[in-house]
Amino acid sequence: MLPHWLSLMIxxxxxxxxxxxxxxxxxxxxxxxFGIAVGxxxxxxxxxxxxxxxxxxxxxxxxxxxxxxxxQLFLIFYGLPSLGIVLDAFPAALIGFTLNVGxxxxxxxxxxxxxxxxxxxxxxxxxxxxxxQAMRRTVLPQxxxxxxxxxxxxxxxxxxxxxxAAAITVPELFRAGQQIVATSYEPxxxxxxxxxxYLAVSSILSSLQVRLERRLSRYGGYIEAAS
Numbered sequence: 603m604l605p606h607w608l609s610l611m612i613x614x615x616x617x618x619x620x621x622x623x624x625x626x627x628x629x630x631x632x633x634x635x636f637g638i639a640v641g642x643x644x645x646x647x648x649x650x651x652x653x654x655x656x657x658x659x660x661x662x663x664x665x666x667x668x669x670x671x672x673x674q675l676f677l678i679f680y681g682l683p684s685l686g687i688v689l690d691a692f693p694a695a696l697i698g699f700t701l702n703v704g705x706x707x708x709x710x711x712x713x714x715x716x717x718x719x720x721x722x723x724x725x726x727x728x729x730x731x732x733x734x735q736a737m738r739r740t741v742l743p744q745x746x747x748x749x750x751x752x753x754x755x756x757x758x759x760x761x762x763x764x765x766x767a768a769a770i771t772v773p774e775l776f777r778a779g780q781q782i783v784a785t786s787y788e789p790x791x792x793x794x795x796x797x798x799x800y801l802a803v804s805s806i807l808s809s810l811q812v813r814l815e816r817r818l819s820r821y822g823g824y825i826e827a828a829s
Contacts, residue, residue: 675694
């Protein structure tokens with residue numbers, strides 16, 4: 603006969619895994635994808651837009667980097683209804699995570715764009731490229747190699763941060779664990795299991811990050827050797 607703790611873990615695993623697949627993974631992927639888009643637009647605005655526009659985006663970054671993510675989620679889900687804006691839990695979480703990721707990723711993207719030598723811009727202009735062509739064909743390929751490690755870390759952190767969505771009733775992995783605890787009265791066993799699932803997902807992503815970095819490093823080496 604299996605020990606009680608192991609039987610409980612096995613019995614609760616399908617519910618936890620389903621919550622992870624149905625809510626945690628989509629919330630992570632969508633928030634990161636939209637957040638990168640917001641972060642890229644913000645970085646470009648801060649670097650190249652007129653001063654008044656850049657100031658608006660600087661304020662956005664300052665606001666979302668300077669306040670806790672949990673407070674941001676509460677403001678969106680519980681606060682906006684006071685203004686007549688009512689959102690379901692998942693869209694509210696998606697908006698909150700997207701804006702938070704956008705603020706942090708914008709700093710990463712802005713830094714890697716600045717790290718590309720100005721000579722690359724000048725070389726692109728010298729052969730007749732427009733600004734957009736220089737950005738797309740010359741600057742972004744070099745900047746993306748630099749950005750992969752920090753953005754990968756942001757993605758892995760986001761997987762764990764999605765547990766905060768439980769506070770606004772999104773039925774993701776941690777929320778599912780809370781619901782099982784409420785009926786089984788075994789918080790230690792269940793929360794250890796939830797932690798192990800997060801650990802497994804983060805470990806897989808970390809392994810993929812290492813492989814991607816190695817591949818990009820070899821690719822970068824070929825470019826440097828050719829040049």
